[in-house]
Amino acid sequence: MFGFGMFVASEREQGLLTLKRALPAPRGSYLLAKMIMATLLAAIVMVTLVAAAVVVGRPGLTLGQYIGVGLLDMAGSFPFCAVGLFIGTRASAKSAPAFANLAYLPFMHLGGLFYPLPRSVQPLEFISFAFYLDKLGLLFVGAPSLDQLAVGAAGPSSHVGPTMQVIVLAAVVFTFTALAIRRLARLG
Numbered sequence: 001m002f003g004f005g006m007f008v009a010s011e012r013e014q015g016l017l018t019l020k021r022a023l024p025a026p027r028g029s030y031l032l033a034k035m036i037m038a039t040l041l042a043a044i045v046m047v048t049l050v051a052a053a054v055v056v057g058r059p060g061l062t063l064g065q066y067i068g069v070g071l072l073d074m075a076g077s078f079p080f081c082a083v084g085l086f087i088g089t090r091a092s093a094k095s096a097p098a099f100a101n102l103a104y105l106p107f108m109h110l111g112g113l114f115y116p117l118p119r120s121v122q123p124l125e126f127i128s129f130a131f132y133l134d135k136l137g138l139l140f141v142g143a144p145s146l147d148q149l150a151v152g153a154a155g156p157s158s159h160v161g162p163t164m165q166v167i168v169l170a171a172v173v174f175t176f177t178a179l180a181i182r183r184l185a186r187l188g
Contacts, residue, residue: 001084002100004038008088009096017184028181035081042077046070076133079169080104082176089183129172132165 008031011017020030050066053059061069083103091099108114110121111130125131 001080001087001104002097003084004034004081005084005087005091005100006093006096007034008085009091010093012089012184013093031085031181031184035078035085038081038084039074039077043070043074046073072133072136076136076169079129079133079172079176082173082180085180086176086183089180129169132168136162136165136169 008017017030021027046069050069084100087096087099087103107128107130110117110125110128111134112125113130113134117125
């Protein structure tokens with residue numbers, strides 16, 4: 001979300017996105033390439049973290065679970081890229097990092113990634129796409145998520161089915177990408 005949004009905002013302000021539209025390349029290929037690079041970066045980070053976990057912590061996951069974590073990590077980068085792209089089309093290059101922080105931190109905290117949410121706040125967890133991504137991790141990995149490990153502290157979190165999780169994440173990607181592309185098509 002951060003690098004993607006900041007670079008798009010900077011390139012938009014410098015007029016590079018307008019120049020790239022004039023080049024003989026398929027529409028949106030530049031932005032798709034940036035999303036793929038962000039996904040590859042997420043894969044590289046995931047491989048280094050898994051390697052460190054295997055050496056230091058010995059998590060005891062199977063090869064299939066490691067592959068599931070990798071696939072989920074790569075697919076999970078798309079909603080963040082889409083939100084970053086949207087921020088990059090709306091904010092200036094200097095304000096994009098601040099807006100990315102204003103979006104990222106509530107998504108993470110409301111998603112229950114750091115600690116289980118109190119019962120009074122749990123109805124708000126459905127606002128965060130990180131919540132759906134965290135719950136989808138159970139499907140791929142079969143290991144408990146962070147909030148489920150600490151469920152005794154605050155009570156069980158609300159759950160939705162895997163189909164709804166995928167639908168919500170896909171809706172986030174398509175909605176924010178469409179809004180950003182619409183903005184770029186009109187204003188460059």
